Amino acid sequence: MVNLDIRLKAVYDLAEKCDTFLDVGSDHGYLPLHLIKNNIINKAVVSDINEGPLFNAKENFELYKMRDKAKFILTGGLRDIETRDIDAVSICGMGGELIISILEEDKTKAKGFDYLILQPMNSVNLVRKYLYENGYTIVKEDLVKDRHHFYNILKVIPKKDNREFDEIFFDLGYELFKEGNENFIEFIDYKIRVNKKIIENCKSKNSENAKRAKEKAVDYINRLEGVKKDYESKRCNRVY
Ligand SMILES: C[S@@+](CC[C@H](N)C(=O)[O-])C[C@H]1O[C@@H](n2cnc3c(N)ncnc32)[C@H](O)[C@@H]1O
Incomplete structure (x- = not known):
């Protein structure tokens, strides 16, 4: 088969x-x-x-x-x-x-x-x-x-x-965060890269829209970094 x-x-x-x-x-x-x-x-x-x-x-x-x-x-x-x-x-x-x-x-x-x-x-x-x-x-x-x-x-x-959880987990998957997944960090890193590209693209533009898009991307990257840090410290605690 x-x-x-x-x-x-x-x-x-x-x-x-x-x-x-x-x-x-x-x-x-x-x-x-x-x-x-x-x-x-x-x-x-x-x-x-x-x-x-x-x-x-x-x-x-x-x-x-x-x-x-x-x-x-x-x-x-x-x-x-x-x-x-x-x-x-x-x-x-x-x-x-x-x-x-x-x-x-x-x-x-x-x-x-x-x-x-x-x-x-x-x-x-x-x-x-x-x-x-x-x-x-x-x-x-x-x-x-x-x-x-x-x-x-x-x-x-x-x-x-x-359960109550931050709405970023609609993007990332709360179960993946909670239970662990071998691709989770790579997925977050991918999302961070996508948002860094948005910031890069906005640099050459002066419009209000570009400014807002840049702020949104910066904020999103910070939140992604926060989840990544929590996830990594949680994994660490589990190992030891
Ligand atoms: C990309 S294939 C996925 C096949 C299989 N489920 C998989 O995951 O490999 C999508 C299939 O869904 C069918 N499809 C699209 N819309 C649908 C609907 N509303 N109800 C039932 N089947 C649908 C398509 O005809 C196609 O055969």
Whole structure:
């Protein structure tokens, strides 16, 4: 069977044993195929909004003789999916705003799963904020790097998060900070570099907008440095 790439392997690793698993926007179907093959799940519901990807998923399930283990549904988001007997869902490899719109469109269904695995390709800050403000808790996170790209993977339960944390963690991931992650510091350094570039670009401009952008970037770098310092001292304390 085709190996999962680093990003999908991290999604796979966050899945826990259950009976029926829904993969929204499955495309090739690799994630549910691997989950079934390794007995993490018994059955899959595989959905996609486009016929081509759903066809590819079906072909792959045929190829690996697992056709009887899955149901295939051509639809957008959670529309037309009977979720009552589905334990968990993954919505991965899509933009953050699309993921939010899928959760928002079928709130009751989205809140009915034991857990959700979300892997936004961008706007992860908006996804974290949406989850926090809409009665979800991020219980685990991973941050992986593949060919110069960072990927965030969130494991979520439909339960209100009562913790209070600085809003910079919508950008960075509070679970990554709290539990530690091998790519966390590199990710912060990357964000610092991006903001230093903004400052550099603003230097040659005299407009009010450029001044504001520069101030914002300076402030953001200070906050990032603060988180980095806290994280490093926390790691140190843990080692000793
Ligand atoms: C980049 S692929 C990601 C495939 C797989 N989930 C992964 O993470 O590797 C995105 C897939 O989502 C599907 N898609 C896009 N919008 C969707 C929606 N609203 N509902 C369901 N599927 C959608 C696309 O057709 C495509 O097959």
